[in-house]
Amino acid sequence: MTAPTTTTTTTNKAVISLTTGLEDAERVTVAMLVAFAAAEEGRPTLVFLTKEAVRLAVPGVATGTACAGCPSLADLIERYQTAGGTFLVCPICFTAKQLDETNLIKSAEIGGTVPMWRWIGDGATTFSY
Template sequence: MADRFMVSITHADDDGDKATVGFVVANAAVASGSETLVFLSTNGVYLAEKGRAETIHEEGFAPLKDLMDQFVEEGGKIYVCSPCFKKRHLDETALVEGATIVGGAKLVEFMKPGASSITY
């Protein structure tokens, strides 16, 4: 099995706690040397929009924007569900650094060799 880890995040400011904890875990995975991917789907796609993460800071945690920046700086990838993004009429030109809009096939490609995963 490949040393891969995928964190699926389905929330943004509708549940900042889940969004934040998702990136805490993603940072732990990438720091451990695992090839790590965060998959943003449903309401989680709002985190791919510049400026959105700046509004989320859960007590006891680093600000979400800092966690996201750290994740990308350490080599983590952020995939954004294309249909979820389009459904919410978000601006593809205003993505955060490290985010890529993808279809389901790209996620399957990452997971197929084997990957552990968790969802928030």
């Protein structure tokens, strides 16, 4: 896992753990709002996708708008990626859903808890959705 290039300290890192996919689009929206805000503020930011959320790492899945007045999921993910945010996709969950590891959105890669802890290093602010 390649961490975003930054000059901030490790205590400025943010990790968002997301277990929910499009079955709860509002929860995904909130998680991505937190993620892109951290990334846009210059924090190295990682979204760890597990369970149904791994499907969001497949191109064309994160579409639609969760609620009236909410930004579209595609826009949130694009904004997050543009700000330098990355996705780490649980390999067990991804494989269990028989998804194609060669077909991931940009800034996403397959990796489990060990790469996540290595990325966290000395610490991070965490959120779980």
